[in-house]
Amino acid sequence: MPPPEAVRRAIHEARRWVFSSSPPAKAGLPAAARWLGRAGSRLFAFLLPDDCRLCGRPLEGFSVVPVCGSCLAAPEPFAPEYACLRCRTPFLNPRPLNEEGLCRLCAAGVTAFGGAWSCGVYDGRLRELIHLFKYGRMMPLGRVLGRMMARAYPRDQQFDALVPVPSHWRRRFWRGFDQAELLARELSRRTGIPVRRLLRRRRHTRAQAGLSRRERRQNIRGCFEAARPGEVRGLRLLLIDDVLTTGATANAAAAALREAGAAHVGVFTLARADRSAQALAGAPALPSPSEVSAYEHEH
Ligand SMILES: [Zn+2]
């Protein structure tokens, strides 16, 4: 039975207090207080009913994540109409492809991965879920999103291991978890393919915002290296990440694995951010260039 309205409202206020804390305020808190805050929000999320963060409908019963069942239901699957002839990165329209059917990265001769798959477009519900997962630090959503990936997993392909694209330790520290690793673990549980942390970050990349495309690529290139180069040779590896935007990050990660001798590297993400497709469809909620830069920097 749902709690009476007054109780529900009090709970809602309390939750708002627990969950809301802007990043700058957080940055000033000592680690212990942050940990308590995180533990508190998890406890609240676990114990108290609330409104769905995505659609606002009151949640019935108790749930680990403040999102209702219909919002958690798998979003529309990504049905790409077009794909790059070389790296097979999917697109919703032919715009990102040149006359030879190559994406920008392949046309520039820099694609190190040999196939890209996604669950959906980085838009609408899926985008909100990813935001809640990463920026709302809603760790339990990793399971839901990982399950979604398991459904969209390219079963016709053969991979020896799942390799999460590592985020920088500073981001991992503030967020409290590594989103790609959580996704990879859940996917591994459901596919039986082991997770191997074969990549590491080389240095903290500069902020991507304000850089030209070429500067961005240079900024990203060389930011990964094989963590255990001796164990990579001959393997068919699948990179796991949350969003594929320009492909530059995935390309840098794949290049590091190929240099260490990987036989084949694919990329599997929750969502494909296809700005030109959204612009074409006239969708108002497309990520702005600065948002995309912020996203890439975020990694
Ligand atoms: Zn909902």
Ligand SMILES: [Zn+2]
């Ligand atoms: Zn391509």
